[in-house]
Amino acid sequence: MAYISPALNVMMAAARKAGKPLIRDLGELENLQVSMKGPADFVTNADQRTEKILIEELSRARPGYGFLAEEGGTIEGKDRTHRFIIDPIDGTTNFLHGIPHFAISIALEREGQIVSALVYNPATDDMYVAEKGHGTFLNSKRLRVAARKTLNTALLATGLPFHGHAEERHARMQAELGAVMPHTAGVRRYGAASLDLAYVAAGRFDAFWERGLAPWDVAAGILLVREAQGVVTDLDGGNNMLEGGSILAANDPLHPVVLKMLKGVKP
Numbered sequence: 589m590a591y592i593s594p595a596l597n598v599m600m601a602a603a604r605k606a607g608k609p610l611i612r613d614l615g616e617l618e619n620l621q622v623s624m625k626g627p628a629d630f631v632t633n634a635d636q637r638t639e640k641i642l643i644e645e646l647s648r649a650r651p652g653y654g655f656l657a658e659e660g661g662t663i664e665g666k667d668r669t670h671r672f673i674i675d676p677i678d679g680t681t682n683f684l685h686g687i688p689h690f691a692i693s694i695a696l697e698r699e700g701q702i703v704s705a706l707v708y709n710p711a712t713d714d715m716y717v718a719e720k721g722h723g724t725f726l727n728s729k730r731l732r733v734a735a736r737k738t739l740n741t742a743l744l745a746t747g748l749p750f751h752g753h754a755e756e757r758h759a760r761m762q763a764e765l766g767a768v769m770p771h772t773a774g775v776r777r778y779g780a781a782s783l784d785l786a787y788v789a790a791g792r793f794d795a796f797w798e799r800g801l802a803p804w805d806v807a808a809g810i811l812l813v814r815e816a817q818g819v820v821t822d823l824d825g826g827n828n829m830l831e832g833g834s835i836l837a838a839n840d841p842l843h844p845v846v847l848k849m850l851k852g853v854k855p
């Protein structure tokens with residue numbers, strides 16, 4: 589049975605409440621694809637509404653805690669030792685296109701350490717949770733990273749830069765793919781970093797790497813992977829994922845192998 593702390597319980601209730609309207613929206617988005625106006629404003633509203641519901645619910649249950657949230661930025665709390673890190677919709681481009689692969693991501697940080705984490709895909713009703721020291725669960729089933737030891741049987745995931753990113757980001761990504769691809773069973777780009785990390789925790793992906801991420805993309809997923817016995821570092825092998833924005837998550841045998849390959853790529 590999953591150990592659910594009172595704080596994680598509050599986070600789960602908030603995510604379920606904020607997730608419900610997103611399921612309705614997904615149906616509406618299918619219609620909006622073909623409208624002249626397009627779905628962009630609709631999605632911005634969905635992002636803001638989701639974040640508002642999450643902050644309202646979490647503040648009601650834990651008054652004084654601070655927030656770092658994608659839409660609203662930093663909200664200082666009276667309690668300087670706790671803050672929630674929130675991505676209201678991770679995988680916005682998928683959501684915008686009516687693809688049911690996106691998630692609400694919430695991490696609770698206590699004195700600078702992530703202690704509770706949740707990644708919830710409302711479209712599939714998959715709730716990934718982790719509590720520091722108590723393991724990772726998907727809908728109350730315990731998760732473990734994959735046991736694969738060889739890269740040629742491993743399925744990797746990454747994130748690709750897109751329009752608006754600097755040219756050097758695109759070039760570096762292409763070089764990284766060129767170095768890694770030929771040695772693996774495949775590389776996927778699913779479009780939601782929080783779920784990529786949840787999939788590593790679940791042993792579906794053997795490794796995931798990406799650059800240029802924000803703290804809310806990865807804060808919850810890092811704990812999901814670590815509590816599923818996986819290894820998470822930044823792409824220099826350090827622990828600066830939240831500020832530095834790069835990440836590599838994998839199982840114990842494959843982490844050093846992939847890190848070495850990616851470090852060998854000249855920027």
Ligand code: IPD
Pocket residue numbers: 675677678679680681747748778779780781782798800801805
């Ligand atoms: C994005 C997703 C995507 C990643 C991008 C993120 P958003 O978050 O996590 O997988 O490649 O870098 O910005 O914008 O959908 O919340």
Ligand code: CA
Pocket residue numbers: 675677678679804805
């Ligand atoms: Ca995100």
Ligand code: CA
Pocket residue numbers: 658675676677678679680
């Ligand atoms: Ca987002």
